Amino acid sequence: MGTPNREMTTLGVVTTTFDQVGTGSHDSEDLRGRVLDAARRARTAATTFGPLPQSRKDELLLTMADRLVAASPTLLAANAEDVELGTQAGLPAGIIDRLVLTDQRVRDIAEGLRTVAALPDPVGEVLRGRTLPNGLELRQVRVPLGVVGMVYEGRPNVTVDASGLALKSGNVVLLRGSSSAENSNRALVAVLRDVLEELDLPADAVQLLPCHDRATVRHLITARGLVDVVIPRGGAGLISAVVEQATVPTLETGVGNCHVYVDAAADVDQAIPIVLNSKARRPSVCNAAETLLVHQGIADRFLPAVAVALRQAGVTLHADESTRALVPDAVAATDEDWDTEYLSLDLAVRVVGSLDEAVRHVARHGTGHTEAIVTDDVRAARDFVTRVDAAAVVVNASTAFTDGGEYGMGAEIGISTQKLHARGPMGLPELTSTKWVVWGDGHTRPAS
Amino acid sequence: MGTPNREMTTLGVVTTTFDQVGTGSHDSEDLRGRVLDAARRARTAATTFGPLPQSRKDELLLTMADRLVAASPTLLAANAEDVELGTQAGLPAGIIDRLVLTDQRVRDIAEGLRTVAALPDPVGEVLRGRTLPNGLELRQVRVPLGVVGMVYEGRPNVTVDASGLALKSGNVVLLRGSSSAENSNRALVAVLRDVLEELDLPADAVQLLPCHDRATVRHLITARGLVDVVIPRGGAGLISAVVEQATVPTLETGVGNCHVYVDAAADVDQAIPIVLNSKARRPSVCNAAETLLVHQGIADRFLPAVAVALRQAGVTLHADESTRALVPDAVAATDEDWDTEYLSLDLAVRVVGSLDEAVRHVARHGTGHTEAIVTDDVRAARDFVTRVDAAAVVVNASTAFTDGGEYGMGAEIGISTQKLHARGPMGLPELTSTKWVVWGDGHTRPAS
Structure with a gap:
């Protein structure tokens, strides 16, 4: 087992790095505390993001896109470290290929944020509404889910794609990416958090969780009451492990036979x-x-x-x-x-x-x-x-x-194969819940 | 521990009764087999119910309503046994009150089915649809969830209410009621199953699971792939136990602080x-x-x-x-x-x-x-x-x-306090999923 080196990163998340990747959970209680603490800060940030008007969210995403392109040299340097470590560790060529960032890939990632910024805001959409015979005014309105947890493998673009979709739909996000992309993900998240601060928004709306211990995932998917939904993206094994062990609601994505x-x-x-x-x-x-x-x-x-x-x-x-x-x-x-x-x-x-x-x-x-x-x-x-x-x-x-882009959704966070909540490509509306808003004028309900 | 007496009931479900109510799970593997077997038969019945046109479903519910009223003497006799046993066992007056059936209550239960029959069929509703630039025709259509598990306490009317809502929305139902209402629930389900057979529909669309062993609930809520959703209705303890232990998706109902x-x-x-x-x-x-x-x-x-x-x-x-x-x-x-x-x-x-x-x-x-x-x-x-x-x-x-009836939904299966899938009163549409239906004419997707 490697020696843990604790450090407070620029991301505001205490991470633990090990000399060897993937070592165990000797520090599990402490890790749990850190995950729950991150979730609590996310909850607080969510209260700011829920009511944010579309103009502010779009400004945020467009600024993030600009800053990512500007930070390309830093991002590529961090990514080169991951590629170097992955190559040394003998990762297969296919995985290395998905890991690699280039100037063009960074521009594509930024362009993805601009695409999401151009989409209509799902929050506040009135799905149904009527005035009841007694005069009560009833509306069913889309609201954000709140704190969205993402568990994913490999590709660093998911870090930005998922953040953009979550923020545009008024949510905040806890990211748990692959350890093989740690340096890339840190660098990307640092840019996103800097932009949040620049625009006087809570940086904790985007947080990267420690990625070297599988227990992080377990703590995230059992943080009932703090995390509103967890979305696993990756292989069948990852997805079924998350879905079966989670007590937080999950949105299954992507296994396609x-x-x-x-x-x-x-x-x-x-x-x-x-x-x-x-x-x-x-x-x-x-x-x-x-x-x-x-x-x-x-x-x-x-x-x-x-x-x-x-x-x-x-x-x-x-x-x-x-x-x-x-x-x-x-x-x-x-x-x-x-x-x-x-x-x-x-x-x-x-x-x-x-x-x-x-x-x-x-x-x-x-x-x-x-x-x-x-x-x-x-x-x-x-x-x-x-x-x-x-x-x-x-x-x-x-x-x-079968693809969110092909279906005209503009962007997707994954393809749901479950039957509840969302089925098929999931875009911005699928990252929302609803709320009934009822306006009266002193209405009371008669005894039945 | 009592001696188990196995019997094949008229309901087609092998139940185990114990001399003493609530004895343990010594027979748990066998019980698991019986729950899974019931779920498999439900799955088969679901393939008949999914495509059933509204006219057939309405005829079913209206016939069930008539037969329940006609069977009132039998239902009240079975119910009297439960009330007698409950009184002997010293159940509180409030619980006995919710358990008691009267001629009027049976008529009310039947009327509930007629109300559901009069509601529009959610299945087949087109929620979105468009023709893509390449000519592909895309529709998002409501479809049944499939096999719905209900776990509930006390009141026997839930047995019929839940069955009516599930069947009208094209689903089949596995019922796990309270042991205190066992005789009442059996008598009610026997009537519903007789009507299914009378109308040449699979009786296994409505099944009552053994109610004397808590392990039944555990087997039901972990029957992934066989059961599409479980809806717990009852106290906070029941609901959180179901939600936390379930690997099948759940719809939380009703805890209201x-x-x-x-x-x-x-x-x-x-x-x-x-x-x-x-x-x-x-x-x-x-x-x-x-x-x-x-x-x-x-x-x-x-x-x-x-x-x-x-x-x-x-x-x-x-x-x-x-x-x-x-x-x-x-x-x-x-x-x-x-x-x-x-x-x-x-x-x-x-x-x-x-x-x-x-x-x-x-x-x-x-x-x-x-x-x-x-x-x-x-x-x-x-x-x-x-x-x-x-x-x-x-x-x-x-x-x-906050009530399905007040909101104009006609009937409700519960009030969801979760954020995914359904939030607030749940009527027929909330018992459905969706399916994307795509019609082309030899369309292939270009490489991107």
Whole structure:
């Protein structure tokens, strides 16, 4: 176990660094105290942010964007330290790639803040309203959630993206990023906090939590009454650990075991590009297809043709027996393949006897993210749309469209695969709650 | 420990009865299996209920209403057994009172189902929709949550109310009522299941879980993937136990430590009836006021007068020193009083120096249910409304209005005090999720 070196950082959060990354929780009570203390300061900051008018929030985000670009040399220097440490520690090239900041990436991050600044303010929107027969005036109004906790891996851009979305929706944010991005995240958060102070706003609206101890996450997700919601972003393991251990409400994001079902009545000329785009456009994102289901009535016409296209794109097929009879070079699928979110150029393939069998396969193995059917039969399309239970159900289009930007939300904090509160891409409105505001003039309720 | 007698009931759920009520969990693995099995059958039933058109659901609820009235003699006989057992076991009169069914109460329960049948179907409602620049047609549609678990105490009417609301919103329901109402609940559920079968619908859409073992609740609230949401209804202890131990998403209902703040600029003639109505109309419900906060600038005019009115209504005051200087017969408040949901004719009273102090008291002690201000000062009213974070914030009216029926929702399954998904009275729409439905014509997403 390494020796902890406590230090009060410029971020105002006492952090503990260890000589070795990932050492245990010997100091857990103290760590808990620091997390709860950060949460309490966030709560206080939230009382300032909740009522903040849109003009002030937009000014804040635009200033942050400018200052991040201006601080690019500092940010890149801090990031270089992370990249150096990660390389020394032997992190895979893919992870290093997501970690790296460049001048262009910093400009992109700043541009993201400007995009969010240009979006309408969700806070104060009146969702419903009426005057009751007794004269009471009733309005349901959007209000911020309050203190939003983010638990995420890898990419430092999440630090700024999440802060921008949270602040614009009147929330404050507690960030728990990856230890591999610690220097980058600190540098980014330092810029954001400087801007808050510059604009006479509480710097504690954006706080970075210690990232070297997993116990930080546990303390954050059990801070009931202090933290209003925790949003985990990352792999399936991180998300399910957070959701199962949390006593604070959570918003699940992003595990996508997505299917494309090619119906007997599919147009093969549409089906091939849809499958190709769903799988290979960006295999590492959650809306990528992981399993192809093909109706037996079209299998011999469709499978050999799509296999050629997929092979050219570098995709490995993991196929059932019926598929392998038509595509002999496919790898034999195991039971595990149907439940695997590859996030790579791999695709499970199965022939089904009917639409009903496809729906049941999706119900059993899907994660409720995005499910697509390709068909020219309107009854099959309606049936699939009605019976499949997922955040997005798609007819004759690629699964890759499930995305806040594509849906016209301007920006997203993640894609929810849960059923409560928000389902599908989550933008600014999904970071709010509501409040009933009731105006009377001495009204009392009669006995019933 | 009693000897378990297994029996297959007419409800299709294997229940275990014990010679002694409330004995332990020696059979816990078996119990878990039975709860999960019930949940699996509910999931299957849910696939039928999700797509059911409104006409079929309304026919179901109206038939259930008729059959319940017709079965009144059987229901009252079963209920008499519960009342007899409860009386022998020495249950308090208040609990016995809530347990008792009469012909009139059965007619009221049936009428509740007819009210729900008359409400619009939330399922299929299009919340948002647009055609994207690329021609993709996008709609966000309300869909059922799926399998709803209800955990509740005492009153047998909840068995039918919750079933009616769940079924109308396309869901199926797993009911876990109080053991003290076991015979009543079984008789009610038997009627509902008979009607389901009569109309060729799956009886497993309404299932009663074993009620004699607390482990049932634990198995229900951890059945992730089988149960979509659990709604606890009852005391604060039940609710927080469910919410903290659940891995299934929960909808918290009903703990209300509600405040009335009488501002310096209050109209005393309005303030007295508002306080009286908020406290004494029905002290046992969650929207009743538990604490009165009075601005020091109006205390000497207001407190002696309101104390007279409250005393006449039988209310005991638990007051701070400043209040007792003006109302000498008030009981001295302890720190606990500020956090107590009395649900009785008791009221905590405190004099505050400012609106700010009132807001901070509410933030510290409130449960986010309903908070009221009485004032003629428009700036004070706006300030209170903006700064107080609760499901309902009320100006110049009684806290007693926070109710689904009063808000025009027709019926409610409870009042949510959480911030995610639903806040305030929950009617049919709050028992739904959403689904994005995307129609294309061979659309693929360009590389970005």
